[in-house]
Amino acid sequence: MIDDTIAAISTPPGEGGIGIVRISGPAAFSIGRQIFLFKRKREKIKSHYLYYGHVVDPKDQTVIDEALISFMRAPHTYTKEDVVEVNCHGGIMPLAKTLEVILACGARLAEPGEFTQRAFLNGRLDLAQAEAVIQIIRAKTETAMRLGVNQLSGGLSQKVKAIRQTLLSLLAQVEASIDFPEHQDVEEVAREEIASKTKASLAQIEELLATAHHGRILREGLRTVIVGKPNVGKSSLLNALLREQRAIVTNIPGTTRDVLEESINLGGIALTITDTAGIRTTEDEVEKIGVERSLAALQTADLILFVVDSSQEFSRDEEEIWQEIATKPCIVIANKIDLLTEPQEKLALLAEQFQPKQIVAMSLLYNEGIGELEEAIKAEIFQGKVPAVESAMVTSTRHKDALRRAKEALLDLTGAVKAGVAVDLLAIDLHTAVENLGEITGEAVSADLTREIFSTFCIGK
Template sequence: MQNDTICALATKTGGALGIIRISGAQTHEILSHIFTHDLTKAQANSIVYGHIVNHDEVIDEVLVSVFRAPHSYTGEESAEISCHGSQYIINKVIELLVAQGCRIAQPGEYTQRAYLNGKLDLSQAEAVADLIAANNKATHHLAMSQLRGGISNELSKLREQLLRLTSLLELELDFSDHEDLEFADRTELLQLAQHIESHIQKLATSFQMGQAIKQGIPVAIVGKTNVGKSTLLNKLLKEERAIVSDIHGTTRDTIEDVMTINGVQFRFIDTAGIRQTNDAVEQIGIERTYQTIDKARIVLWLIDATPSQEEFEDMMNHINNKALILVCNKSDQQAITLSEDASRFPQIAVSAKFGINIEALESLIYEAAQIPEIKESDIIITNARHYEALLHAQNNLSRVIAGLNNQLSGDLIAEDLRLVLSDLAEITGQGQITPNEVLGNIFQHFCIGK
């Protein structure tokens, strides 16, 4: 199947234009049979104007982009047909391609071929899906960083350091019986292992922020019943997302939706009002409110009167170390004076009903998220598979460090090092360090004789 020439529609249906992608060794020969020009002689990276024809019938007026291996997305001979978006035209062109020997591509097969042909590693291939799904500036930058090899380059540097560590161990194992040889002592090995572990830990720690940015930073809107939580949610989202009523206990479950602030996606969750109640269903909603607080990164505590000491202590028991913002609602009616304990948290007066100070609240929410300025050069882990592999690598490297501290045999330490390399290789699909690489590194960088 890898040798087949494949074709598929690369754009959504229903638009004014459609792009049909073809990839494989016979791309230009097959396409030349249904095109008014011989593409086997077309220059690489050129665009050819002509018509798709079926015998004497003209199907469409098109542009064909020509790509030559290995300088294409898949690394193979490739072409892209830009035709009109008519469903009939698209189906007919694909039908003609299949009749000439193409096979309909399987889902993700173009990116799979790009990986198999060395155009992308695994982390870059995964970034393609993230880039397509990106719906804000921050997630776009993270996906572009990964697609351009940001994570791959970072792991490549770690691999080089692990190669040095492995080489030092091999040197110790293979030449330790020769007194006239010089190689690094355990102190240098330990320092190098600790430096690598610190770097892996930094990457793993970034996953929490990466996940929040990718999925939307969770913001819980909490408070008593009828304080205006649903009204605030609707005002933030600029749509009637939640039911607003003067009846207490209207919201009995969480309601959530997303919006973007300064290029970052936030996930706002409206919760059931907190109060004493005998209603079993409402009580379940209140329990879910506390569960939402546990999962949130930011808590908006909406109040319309000075909280009692009991209410304040109850909130403190649930927010832990999360960012808390006190939102004093109904500012069009009254001003709220906070207690000394409550006033140490960020606070803002708003009117959810009339939209007063909502933009200032959005700015306060963005500040509370403490999001670093995301650049395409930043390395932030967003993929759970990468995170798990880094945790395994960190665990195995901890055993390396423990082995060095406990003066274990070099062959035992080397086994844990191989596990670290295997864990990192899972992220990019890059091969493990080979014996030839180790040997070359020894002779290139170390003095092994006097």
């Protein structure tokens, strides 16, 4: 039972038309009444109504700000507790002073995400839904936002809960057969049923896991890294995609020394594009660090754009880069095609060399080939078609990891059933899978993990 009352400024810091201070907990209503002077005297306050008046310091009734206040009676509130919201003028001072008098009345300053955490602890949202709230707040594209809204409405939770429920009832049966070992026949039935239900659950988990790759990309954006040897046109490519002169472009090899990151929206998908220092063996200390950073950026890339200068021969440095990236999702960009008199011939050669990767001929100096590159990216990552947002999609690494562990446990279980392992041992794997799935929706989750999840939220949410 939560018995303290929390308060925080729920609107972002800075200047705005209005700013809101939110109070939640058993003392919310009494604190609200103490700090507010209604325009007209009120004996009874209606829930979910907006009242006009002034925020005052209860000590001496000095007026702090003109405001609107609402009292929302539990359980139909964000936290399922009594909630009061004060709409002040949206400046730093009115909000800080209002919060100050609220705290002086006995409320405690809320931790980041604590309102949403209460919604979770009071059973209004499960953990995956609570995480969706922050996903919506942080969404940078419409797609990311739709994913968050779907998750908030319980799309993912329902599927996970259904699988978990099946496994839970199976576990109950298995445990019953352990408790009554004299029923040999029970054991036999259990064994067959375990095998078939495990198989079905595995298929459902696989189905969810299959959405995870695209789910993350749709939510967070595609981590795209531009690499190549110096002076081939990497920074020119970044600028062309951004349609602005973001990175310095010169004809001096080694112009870019640091990694540079920018975001664009490509047909609804967010792309985080990283321009890197040209990779080559160098004695220059600064450039060396740049090259190391380029190589590091490659490790976490979802997509690599490998830029080569098509007017030049392939170099040893490029050979090494290619070794590094050949097995990863990558597109080869044959730049400076304008310098060639026989571009088709050269492109045919490159096509052979980089098979089966896609090659896009570009002239970044003349802004040619951008459309083709955008198409190539869609083809590489989404097989040409940007996937639709499904009602249940895995978009968080935490969920993916839990599903993967549940899958492992069920695979172990399948093996053990086949090997004729005693039923009581099967219960262990089953139990693990149930726990893992429970971590997603929060049925089985430690207080530490919950705290960690909510600590990434903003104050006042």
